[in-house]
Amino acid sequence: MPRMREATNDEAIEDAAALLARSRHVVALAGAGMSKESGIPTFRGEGGLWTTNGEPPMNQYQTFAADPKRWWQRRLEEPAGAFGQALDAAQPNAGHYALAELEQLGVLAHLISQNVDDLHRRARQRSLTEIHGNRHWMRCMMCGRRWPRLEFPVDPEDLPPHCPHEDCIGIVKSDTVMFGEMIPPTTLRRCSEEVWKTDCFMTIGTSAVVYPAAQYPADAAARGIPLIEVNPEQTALTDLATIVVRLPSGEALPRIVQAVRRRLESAGDGRERA
Numbered sequence: 110m111p112r113m114r115e116a117t118n119d120e121a122i123e124d125a126a127a128l129l130a131r132s133r134h135v136v137a138l139a140g141a142g143m144s145k146e147s148g149i150p151t152f153r154g155e156g157g158l159w160t161t162n163g164e165p166p167m168n169q170y171q172t173f174a175a176d177p178k179r180w181w182q183r184r185l186e187e188p189a190g191a192f193g194q195a196l197d198a199a200q201p202n203a204g205h206y207a208l209a210e211l212e213q214l215g216v217l218a219h220l221i222s223q224n225v226d227d228l229h230r231r232a233r234q235r236s237l238t239e240i241h242g243n244r245h246w247m248r249c250m251m252c253g254r255r256w257p258r259l260e261f262p263v264d265p266e267d268l269p270p271h272c273p274h275e276d277c278i279g280i281v282k283s284d285t286v287m288f289g290e291m292i293p294p295t296t297l298r299r300c301s302e303e304v305w306k307t308d309c310f311m312t313i314g315t316s317a318v319v320y321p322a323a324q325y326p327a328d329a330a331a332r333g334i335p336l337i338e339v340n341p342e343q344t345a346l347t348d349l350a351t352i353v354v355r356l357p358s359g360e361a362l363p364r365i366v367q368a369v370r371r372r373l374e375s376a377g378d379g380r381e382r383a
């Protein structure tokens with residue numbers, strides 16, 4: 110089944126563009142590699158925060174659930190750590206904008222991101238599932254409604270914050286999925302639906318070790334769906350990939366999109382959305 114062949118990056122980019130241009134429901138999975146190119150430290154791998162500082166407690170969610178008021182007090186009192194500061198300063202890079210452009214061209218149907226940094230949204234990606242949540246959003250634990258953090262003022266005198274919706278009494282937390290917390294079922298359902306519909310799957314800057322996200326490309330490949338991998342390094346998915354572009358996403362994606370655009374234009378494909 111693996112059909113990987115040795116190709117130069119230039120060839121792989123053209124092959125990827127040809128495949129993308131003729132596919133009808135492309136789904137992409139983006140991982141920490143994309144954020145890293147925007148200056149956000151990764152957790153795993155060489156120089157990663159966890160590699161350097163040790164893994165965080167695996168019962169974060171249980172700590173929150175046991176005493177949400179205390180959790181919120183700490184959150185409001187403690188200054189943002191190095192990771193938080195890097196996230197707040199980060200800007201979308203050329204790779205983020207290229208994915209948004211691929212969506213505008215009518216080629217990329219859906220993006221599943223493992224990143225919590227809001228950079229896809231800020232690059233104007235529309236069809237997006239943030240499988241680990243979004244650090245700049247808040248979420249009601251009961252009804253699942255979400256709000257941008259800046260539109261949801263938290264009163265330090267009235268903690269924990271509660272859902273403002275009149276028929277809900279849920280506690281509100283950061284949208285980021287904590288260790289020990291279940292990914293919201295609606296999120297998982299959306300991902301499964303998109304992966305089931307896909308006829309071309311693209312992985313970008315992900316080492317595909319974190320489940321359930323890692324399952325999606327594996328499932329697609331098991332169904333014979335062609336897989337494009339964009340990653341400067343070899344990963345667990347490389348052997349499954351039909352096409353491998355061994356470049357950082359900020360370099361590879363704009364070139365792939367340019368090649369897709371050229372093909373659509375020469376084919377007179379009117380897929381581009383207004």
Ligand SMILES: [Zn+2]
Pocket residue numbers: 249250251252253254272273274277278279
């Ligand atoms: Zn609610």
